[in-house]
Amino acid sequence: MFSKRLVSFSMWIDRTRWARNTWAMAAIFVLTMAVIADMLSCVPPSLRVFNSTSGPMLESLGDRGCAENPKHYSFMAVMSLIATAMLVQVSHLIKLGLMVLVVTATGAVNIYSWRDIYDLYDYIQFASYRTSIVPSKYLMTMMIIVMMIGFYFFARHLERQSRKLFLWKIGVHDQKERVFEMRRWNEALVTNMLPEHVAKHFLGSKKRDEELYSQSYDEIGVMFASIPNFSDFYTEESINNGGIECLRILNEIISDFDSLLDRDEFRCITKIKTIGSTYMAASGLTPESNTNGYSNRKPEEQSLIERWQHLAELADFALAMKVTLNNLNKQSFNNFMLRIGLNKGGVLAGVIGARKPHYDIWGNTVNVASRMESTGVMGNIQV
Numbered sequence: 001m002f003s004k005r006l007v008s009f010s011m012w013i014d015r016t017r018w019a020r021n022t023w024a025m026a027a028i029f030v031l032t033m034a035v036i037a038d039m040l041s042c043v044p045p046s047l048r049v050f051n052s053t054s055g056p057m058l059e060s061l062g063d064r065g066c067a068e069n070p071k072h073y074s075f076m077a078v079m080s081l082i083a084t085a086m087l088v089q090v091s092h093l094i095k096l097g098l099m100v101l102v103v104t105a106t107g108a109v110n111i112y113s114w115r116d117i118y119d120l121y122d123y124i125q126f127a128s129y130r131t132s133i134v135p136s137k138y139l140m141t142m143m144i145i146v147m148m149i150g151f152y153f154f155a156r157h158l159e160r161q162s163r164k165l166f167l168w169k170i171g172v173h174d175q176k177e178r179v180f181e182m183r184r185w186n187e188a189l190v191t192n193m194l195p196e197h198v199a200k201h202f203l204g205s206k207k208r209d210e211e212l213y214s215q216s217y218d219e220i221g222v223m224f225a226s227i228p229n230f231s232d233f234y235t236e237e238s239i240n241n242g243g244i245e246c247l248r249i250l251n252e253i254i255s256d257f258d259s260l261l262d263r264d265e266f267r268c269i270t271k272i273k274t275i276g277s278t279y280m281a282a283s284g285l286t287p288e289s290n291t292n293g294y295s296n297r298k299p300e301e302q303s304l305i306e307r308w309q310h311l312a313e314l315a316d317f318a319l320a321m322k323v324t325l326n327n328l329n330k331q332s333f334n335n336f337m338l339r340i341g342l343n344k345g346g347v348l349a350g351v352i353g354a355r356k357p358h359y360d361i362w363g364n365t366v367n368v369a370s371r372m373e374s375t376g377v378m379g380n381i382q383v
Contacts, residue, residue, distance in 0.1 A: 341372025
């Protein structure tokens with residue numbers, strides 16, 4: 001129906017604030033000037049005087065045109081003031097300037113150019129008491145000025161409310177961003193404290209503090225890995241800064257072990273805790289293991305390789321820990337050695353504690369794995 005250029009131009013005006021406001025103010029200015037031009041082009045009608053019983057009277061010869069009711073043009077100026085006050089996202093000073101322009105132009109025409117027309121209008125409409133009335137040219141001009149003042153204060157109030165609303169929206173947006181950031185930090189903290197699938201259990205819905213989380217597993221691999229000769233290395237002498245340097249090396253070892261869990265081949269392994277220089281981990285606890293009820297198939301429908309693949313990955317993780325420790329020994333000129341114990345079986349996993357909650361596993365499988373480590377040979381893996 002309309003040309004593409006016209007449609008694109010209209011959309012550009014609608015999207016661009018300054019163009020939209022400029023177009024609106026220009027339209028108001030043009031319409032006001034059109035009204036003023038129409039007023040200036042008005043010619044007073046021809047009149048003749050005749051005598052009547054009530055005294056001399058005036059009679060119009062032909063159509064009186066704009067002199068019929070000149071107040072209509074002042075009302076049109078009021079409509080221009082209303083349109084100016086309704087402009088959004090425009091400074092009140094610009095609105096005031098446009099209003100003053102409309103009032104000045106209309107008032108000048110009313111008082112000077114149209115003084116004869118208004119005098120004629122008053123003489124015809126109020127002939128019986130014309131000595132006791134305020135001339136319409138002054139009355140309409142004062143009415144426009146009063147309306148301008150009222151609309152200006154309304155526009156000023158509207159601008160203040162719009163600014164308050166804008167600042168309130170910015171504040172709400174900032175608060176939402178802070179809440180979102182705080183929630184993200186909390187989720188990262190909880191995920192760092194608990195396994196990811198357990199953290200989702202607590203973050204996914206509202207949980208009461210006294211609610212217990214527990215899960216039993218039938219086919220789990222458990223590993224204990226300790227550094228027996230670290231106790232001989234640890235000392236609190238001044239040369240080690242009161243033992244701080246020893247703790248720094250232990251932290252570097254444990255951190256290197258933790259970094260191994262970021263590999264894709266060890267995604268089924270979960271770190272449980274560290275006790276001194278002993279590292280405890282388990283396999284088959286996560287949904288990625290596809291066992292212990294996480295698979296869509298029943299256990300009897302899965303092969304032994306599918307069911308116990310996570311245990312092979314746990315053994316590979318133990319070998320990777322030995323390689324990592326050897327590399328660190330070369331860098332720090334130490335001779336730390338691992339003693340590792342592995343076992344498989346059923347366990348009970350759960351989260352204990354309302355504050356600083358801890359994820360742990362219990363069962364005879366865990367006890368046997370701990371005994372395998374404590375009774376094993378340093379530098380070897382006892383299964």
